[in-house]
Amino acid sequence: MSARHLVIGLDGADVDVIDGLGDDALPAIAALRRRGAWARLESVQPPATLPNWTTFLTGVDPGRHGVFDFTTRDGYRVAFTAGTVREAPTIAARLDAMGWRCACVGFPGTWPPEPLANGVFVSGWDSPVAFEADRSFVHPPSLHDAMTARFGPMRFDDVDELAAGKPGWHQRLPGLLTERVEHKTELARWLLGREAWDLFAFYFGESDTAAHHLWAFHDPRSPRHRPGAPFALANVYRALDRAVARLVAEAGEDVEVTLVSDHGSGGSGTTVLYLNRLLAELGSLTFAPGGSRAVSLAKDLALTALPPRARQAVFSLAGRALPGLVESRARFGGIDFSQTRAFSDELNYFPGVWLNQVGREPKGFVRAADRDAVRRDVAQALKALRDPWTGQPVVVEAWPREELYEGPFLDRAPDLVLRLALRDGYSWNLLPSNGPGPVFTQLPPEEHLGRKGRSLPGSHRERGFFVAAGPRVAATGEVDAHIADASATMLARLDVAPPPDAAGRVLFEILDELGTSAASLPDAELVRGAGDEAEVEARLRALGYVD
Structure with a gap:
């Protein structure tokens, strides 16, 4: 045919x-x-x-x-x-x-x-x-x-x-x-x-x-x-x-x-940025006592110690709600949201910042009337950040989401979407903060080849x-x-x-x-999957796409 x-x-x-x-x-x-x-x-x-x-x-x-x-x-x-x-x-x-x-x-x-x-x-x-x-x-x-x-x-x-x-x-x-x-x-x-x-x-x-x-x-x-x-x-x-x-x-x-x-x-470089630690240093985020390091370490051990099918079985058997709860604790469990204006998922492939807004987040801190001013201040502070080794900018763009996207589901995007600089042609690595610590580090040589879900030697352009x-x-x-x-x-x-x-x-x-002549493209019925969250996460985790 x-x-x-x-x-x-x-x-x-x-x-x-x-x-x-x-x-x-x-x-x-x-x-x-x-x-x-x-x-x-x-x-x-x-x-x-x-x-x-x-x-x-x-x-x-x-x-x-x-x-x-x-x-x-x-x-x-x-x-x-x-x-x-x-x-x-x-x-x-x-x-x-x-x-x-x-x-x-x-x-x-x-x-x-x-x-x-x-x-x-x-x-x-x-x-x-x-x-x-x-x-x-x-x-x-x-x-x-x-x-x-x-x-x-x-x-x-x-x-x-x-x-x-x-x-x-x-x-x-x-x-x-x-x-x-x-x-x-x-x-x-x-x-x-x-x-x-x-x-x-x-x-x-x-x-x-x-x-x-x-x-x-x-x-x-x-x-x-x-x-x-x-x-x-x-x-x-x-x-x-x-x-x-x-x-x-x-x-x-x-x-x-x-x-x-x-x-x-x-290519990815060897320099690491911890975005939530940076936001804490800027006065926009407060870490909770204890942080989320223990949850992250336990999750990391389970991911690396088990073969793929065993990983999938464990995450599936854990139940529909548990995978998201574990990920939520790993990302946000170490943050005191009652004293936080802005925070990040710290996703290496999707660097962004959310505002902790009253009426939107459960423990919102930023009033809706102050949202634009706070977002502008955070963006300016991020763009003023300098590489401690070269003195060059680290965050070259901090776009309000409205400048990038339009449509009824805009609220699913972070309030600020970031573009990080290339350092000598190689990308920065954005890794989870898991609590207080240095804003910048260097990857040790034993981590240069990385693994999926962490910092890999190749990155997106x-x-x-x-x-x-x-x-x-x-x-x-x-x-x-x-x-x-x-x-x-x-x-x-x-x-x-x-x-x-x-x-x-x-x-x-x-x-x-x-x-x-050109035919008009008709509408089509939208097919939605309920999607067992545990199954979705088990697939992504066991294949190594998320960590």
């Missing part, structure tokens, strides 16, 4: 890595770039996984789709929700309402699968299921049976990222990721061959996993550099290039192709990767584009007008041919 439009998601794929490897190493990607348009794709701020993929898949702003992180916060209570709180249907579901045949396979933040009447939907790795995907993971459920019979169980525990400190783990990782890419490519080819698809979207996360864990081997300039595997990251990118070549060939010669990543990748090629795309070369523009332009190439609430614009400058 074939596809009118083939979308290949390459999580964390980075232009500088691709250019550094060169056209000979990645011939399929190079060929698409030559005959089409490409961009250093601007991510939603911050360049985190869930808000960016959800923006691409829905076409709307995070303030409208409501997914900012793997967790949502209610007062000082954290719940593990992942994509179960998504407030907008995917583009695939809206095209399905037009009678089109669509496939959406493997993207994060897509559980439960949308029940497409004319296509297939396979949820991503954050889905609340066991390590072998069950029928609730796939729509229609009968497709799960056919997939399993042909390819075996769809598994996610083949790479235990919390075991990164064990001898030989990094040396084995490139081979494991390459095997996974090859296995997924065969699955994608099989699905492509089953139907004449209007839209076929398939996700590969291996580029992101490789960059996070293998950057210190790839980059000789990295302050965390380790010798011994200089081609490890390159080999994973080569495997992905082979996958692109095979899927483009399978889709047919007239296929429209989109390659897209949610963010770019780069705010420019991802985008390629458009096909009969309707001119050989334009490099253009400037946002991840939401990739969605809008994908619709235009299918002769469908982006909806009025679309976050992006159509990149008309790259289009060589358009149809004479």
Whole structure:
């Protein structure tokens, strides 16, 4: 069979890595770039996984789709929700309402699968299921049976990222990721061959996993550099290039192709910032006696001492409420909120600050009338912070959330969203304070290779990767584009007008041919999953994505 439009998601794929490897190493990607348009794709701020993929898949702003992180916060209570709180249907579901045949396979933040009447939907790795995907993971459920019979169980525990400190783990990782890419490519080819698809979207996360864990081997300039595997990251990118070549060939010669990543990748430095300790030093936060160090240490021991399936079983058996309570205590249990104006989740991939507001938080301290002034003062104090070793700024942006997002779910974003400086090209590490202590430290050498949930040698960058090629795309070369523009332009190439609430614009400058009329994109019923919180957190923790 074939596809009118083939979308290949390459999580964390980075232009500088691709250019550094060169056209000979990645011939399929190079060929698409030559005959089409490409961009250093601007991510939603911050360049985190869930808000960016959800923006691409829905076409709307995070303030409208409501997914900012793997967790949502209610007062000082954290719940593990992942994509179960998504407030907008995917583009695939809206095209399905037009009678089109669509496939959406493997993207994060897509559980439960949308029940497409004319296509297939396979949820991503954050889905609340066991390590072998069950029928609730796939729509229609009968497709799960056919997939399993042909390819075996769809598994996610083949790479235990919390075991990164064990001898030989990094040396084995490139081979494991390459095997996974090859296995997924065969699955994608099989699905492509089953139907004449209007839209076929398939996700590969291996580029992101490789960059996070293998950057210190790839980059000789990295302050965390380790010798011994200089081609490890390159080999994973080569495997992905082979996958692109095979899927483009399978889709047919007239296929429209989109390659897209949610963010770019780069190196992490060795400098550490403890944001809640900084807020305490600024007089905006007060720690409670005892802190949260004991909870964090117990949680850390459980995560590293148990194998993946045992970790998942423990967190699942603990009950629906306990996982969020443990995480809430680890993040916020050491804070005296009765004397705190501002506080942070201290998420390395999503640096932000919340105000402790009267009427919103249970022990609010900041009056609503003072909110804007307090937020402005905190932002100015953060931007005045200087690196104690270089004298350079540490926080280069402190955006009020209203400057970044719009929509009815704006309140799910932190009051301030931060951009931390790059120090000699390498990112700062934001780690949990767990009580009073120094604001700045250096990672000891034994922690330079990190592990998932802590500080990894590779980190996210705010420019991802985008390629458009096909009969309707001119050989334009490099253009400037946002991840939401990739969605809008994908619709235009299918002769469908982006909806009025679309976050992006159509990149008309790259289009060589358009149809004479554009269909309107209909609404689609929103599918919401209740989502057993213990199951969601067990999946994310046992796979090592959150800590």
